[in-house]
Amino acid sequence: MATLLPPPKRQKQSHNGTQPEKITEPAPVPSVVVQFLSDDGSNPLAPPVSLPADVPRAQLESLVNQLSDSADDPTPFDLHVSLPEGKVGAPTRITLSTSILVDVLSLPGAPLTSEDVIKIRCSPQSVFRVRPATRCSSTLSGHKAAILCAAFSPTGEMLATGSGDNTARLWDLMTETPSHTLEGHRGWVLCVEWEARQRIVATGGHDNAVRLWDPKTGKPIGGPLTGHSKWVTSLAWEPIHINPTNPRLASSSKDGTVRVWSSHLRKIEYILGGHTASVNVVRWGGTGKGRLYTASSDRSVKIWDAERGQCIWTLTDHAHWVTTLTLNTDFVLRTGPFDHTNRIPKSDAEAQEMARKRYHAVTARNSEMLITGSDDHTLFLYSLPSSLDDPGDTGGGKRPKPLTRLTGHQRQVSHVAFSPDGRWAASAGWDAAVKIWDGKSGKFVATLRGHIAPVYRLSWSADSRLLITASKDSTLKIWSLKSLKLHTDLPGHNDEVYCVDFVGDKIVSGGKDGLVKIWKN
DSSP, rough: OOOOOOOOOOOOOTTTTTOOOOOOHHHHHEEEEEEEOTTSSSBBBOOOOOTTTTTHHHHHHHHHHHTTTTTSSOOOOEEEEEEOOOHHHHHHEEOSSSSSSIITTTTTTTTSSSTTTTEEEEEEEEEOOOOOOOOEEEEEOOOSSSSEEEEOOOTTSEEEEEEETEEEEETTTTTEEEEEEEEEOSSEEEEEEETTTOOOEEEEESSOOEEEEEOOOOOOOOOOOOOOOSSSEEEOOOOTTTSSSOEEEEEEETTTEEEEETTTTTTTEEEOOSSSEEEEEEEOOOOOTTTEEEEETSHHHHEEEEETTTTEEEOOOSSSSSSEETTTHHHHHHHHHHHTOOOOOOSSSHHHHHHHHHHHHSSSSOOOOEEETTTTOOOEEEEHHHHHHHHHOTTOOOOOSSEEEOOSSSSEEEEEEOOSSSEEEEEEEETTTTEETTTTTEEEEEEEEESSSSSSEEEOOSOOOOOOOETTSSSSEEETTTEEEEEEEEEOOSSOEEEEEEETEEEEETTTOOEEEEEEO
């Protein structure tokens, strides 16, 4: 007897005659092999583990804390995956914000797949978090001309501004009201700098003079420090961990020299005269007994022994004026013994020890690092040795070579700054772009676009999670380093914004409209 086949199944139809929707099974979530690495990628934190690709970022961070034995006191981590280098200008890293499946495996072009070992670099973050500003809390008038410079005091309790009306002003940030008017300059006040224990504020002007002021009374400390034959371009104080009692002050000038002054004796100690054109920036580093870094329009950068006043190295890699430079220790040297705990040192010795600990925390893995920016549209990253082989050596043929050349800006670089923890560097340019770089390797990370005119200045939040930029387009913009995108747009100025600074949860800005604006959450 022949075997009868069952009749074919008839497709079910709904009562209204339409075909029912097919139920599709969700695609299975792939598993990936994950290797957690240290920030620089050199040390594995644990053996590779196999995980579902859709594990949320928060669980990945919790797993890192368990693997690093810090589950009882969890540390916030920034998790990112390095990508193979592709076309010029393409991002070289992805910050994990959702999951590996969404952030990495779903990328166009699939640079990484589930067959690859996903190497996640884990960078410890600050234990405190700065809230991003969202509104203007105060608009302070008083200056009668454009505001050219602004700087918070190390504790963040006061603000100093310099203007084209030949005056500097002090503002109380606790009450957001004027404190003192500093009168004495006979020209524009071009730069202002606080001593790292907030005992003195220094100003430099278009009248070729440097003046010292008592911030408590607003009175000048003696007469002007004269000697420069052209205007003063930049000021830098000796670090507190080197000289906590009477730190010296360095001033650079359009006349091509740098003068180092004794703030206690109020006299010049020595003159650095090796440059052949305007010295645009001076920074006082904390290596050994101190180094001075100078950038000049003669296309060179010089590193000086601050104790002997002798040139150690001359860096001649740029092809045009060098207009900006930054050290990875700038933030801790500027704020000295003061950190987020608000602890006040009771003596010079205590202040020196607190400042030394903060300095060594930044330089624990790397020596003092330097980035220079130029009108040739490029930047250079240098890692400088912490000591000289020969104490009598003044550099000679041992000039350090740059670790890398940072390219991508289409016009002049106007400002560059390391983040407080030294992990990032940001540069601003006349091409309206802001670029983020890896602070240790100099690798390009991302381009932040949003401004429609040249970006003049930038400043980091103390936790290194936020960046604020000031532009000719009259706006300020806050950028998130977690998403590498615009976080908040702060319009309000009526004209170009020349200066900006970030301390605690507050931002201060000033510009061509002569107004000081304070922004906070």
